[in-house]
Amino acid sequence: MAQQAKAVRRTPLSRDRVLRAAVALADDIGIEALSMRKLAQELGVVPMALYKHVANKEQLLDGMVDVVMSEIDPPATGADWKGAVRQRILSARRAFLGHPWAAQVIQSRSSPTPVVLAYMDSVIGMFRTGGFSLDLTHHVMHALGSRMMGITQELFDASPGPDPQSRSAVPREGAGEFPYVMELAGAVAHDEGSVVGQGCDDQFEFEFALDLLLDGFERLREQGWSSVGSSRGKGQ
Structure with missing residues (x-):
């Protein structure tokens, strides 16, 4: 514990350090899971130490955007x-x-x-x-x-689902009603990972x-x- 405190003293907190650590943590665990408590743990400090550099979670998020x-x-x-x-x-x-x-x-x-x-x-x-x-x-x-x-x-979330058929914009049973949508959808080979389709x-x-x-x-x-x-x- 004494060694940890000594290491923290050697690398004092700053607003920039807090924000960059928050960005790295969000990259790792996602923005929804990010919290002041988890950020403090990552930096090896108590949560209250963060509030000397960012007043609240909203200010933290603004600062993270600025880092990006x-x-x-x-x-x-x-x-x-x-x-x-x-x-x-x-x-x-x-x-x-x-x-x-x-x-x-x-x-x-x-x-x-x-x-x-x-x-x-x-x-x-x-x-x-x-x-x-x-x-x-x-x-x-x-x-x-x-x-x-x-x-x-x-307009529509095209993220892949567990069933390949669920990724189609139009259900198979509706194909006859929407021929041009189906024609366009079938004109390209479908790969995963694209947000536009x-x-x-x-x-x-x-x-x-x-x-x-x-x-x-x-x-x-x-x-x-x-x-x-x-x-x-x-x-x-």
Whole structure:
């Protein structure tokens, strides 16, 4: 016990150490199982020692998100807006894929931390300095949504079940009623582990959609698009 106390004194607690230990623990046991008590045990301290660095569990979660965000590459210098945005978003995706719980946490936050705001500001700035009007940038950010963070949410959960038939979007008995769904579902070989559908390459699908969006944004910028002159504006 004395040796343990001595080791703790040699490596004093800090906010950074607490947060990084929490991230590593969540990676290991999952975010649902993470608790201040388990984190204290991992660090070899009493739970009350943690509260000198994080006021509560919510502040801990915010700080953990910030640690993950710190793994995102800095903005590319000298790149065109499209390349810079693409690189930034794909780097964010790598960071969040490295910590599968992080997307769930960031989507549960009621407001972004300064670190998250700084990331958002950098992405918005790439569009603005790339020649996008404030109006178009506003709609671009809506279109990107959580994809700006490298996160996507599919309409249906395609995680594999114990029965291969249960993974199909349409029950076998309903195949005749939904021929195009069945045609598309049967057009690819099905592999496990994809959130966008068994047999789909998550990274490919993410980049495919991202590139479609970026190409569309570029066309609108070149056209001088404005929401005032759009069909939405005319209908109001």
